Amino acid sequence: MDPSHLEAFIAVCQTLNFTIAAKHLHISQSAVTARIRALEQSTGKRLFDRDNRSVRLTRSGTTFLPYAERMLQLIQESKLSLSEQYREHIVVSGPGSVWHYRYLNRILDFRDKNPHVAVKFLSYIDPSYMIRDLLLDGTVNLAIKLDPPDHQSISKRLLFEDEIILVSADGSAELREPNFSAPTYCHIDWGKPFTGWFASLVEPSFIPALQTDHSSIMLTMLLSNSVFGFLPKSMADPYLQSNRLYQIPLPVELPIIKGYACFLTEKCEQPHIRLALELLGADAT
DSSP states (O other), X not given: OOHHHHHHHHHHHHHSOHHHHHHHHTXXXXXXXXXXXXXXXXXTSOOEEEOSXXXXXXXXXXXXXXXXXXXXXXXXXXXHHHOSSOSEEEEEEOOHHHIIIIIHHHHXXXXXXXXXXXXXXXXXXXXXXXXXXXXXXXXXXXXXXXXXXXXXXXXXXXXXXXXXXXXXXXXXXXXXXXXXXXXXXXXXXXXXXXXXXXXXXXXXXXXXXXXXSOHXXXXXXXXXXSOEEEEEHXXXXXXXXXXXXXXXXXXXXXXXXXXXXXXXXXXXXXXXXXXXXXXXXXXXX
């Protein structure tokens, strides 16, 4: 399929507006319409329902979208792999908080020491999609995953363990028993085993007053003394040491999350896997 047709399809899916999609792609609206029409002819399915006021994906369009995204990613990665500018290329993915607070300096140091290696690191990707599609497709060479599923084709290397602690910018909070039903508690689900551990502390019907899935937003709210909540200790440590955050003690053992490097077992001897593990400070054996 023509990559330009896939790009037009994805742009319309994101905007649900042919005019705005055309502006994003820097082409005319008629060119977008022509590309969508050509793609519909190629798939044999109508991908959008369109009238004078709205654009909606059809059931076929919704089904086709993840395939279009994957095809476009594979095309882009193939161009990277075929490039002769670098001897090796590695593509790694993982949670944004892991890159920001744990591996960013390692990535920069690795790049300085390995100028012949091109590095691409991705974040904010749905974890199941990252393993199910990107890793198995080969679009991503290595994925960092918290509590990865067992899969016969995937090998895992333990990268780190991190304790989840309760923190606040209010120093007096250290002396009070936390109330998770309070409007000042902000919840973020750090995955297994945190999910089950926290459920044991609250009522079965508990719903937090405030919840996010973005660690940087959580940290910003904590530092502004707007909320209290849970953070990995590695993320909180610099602020604990500078007394910008304070740990709130709990009368129970704290959960520990584990991060793993995941990669295809059949490719474990390939240079880009060894380089990716070296970047992360993991043993390749």
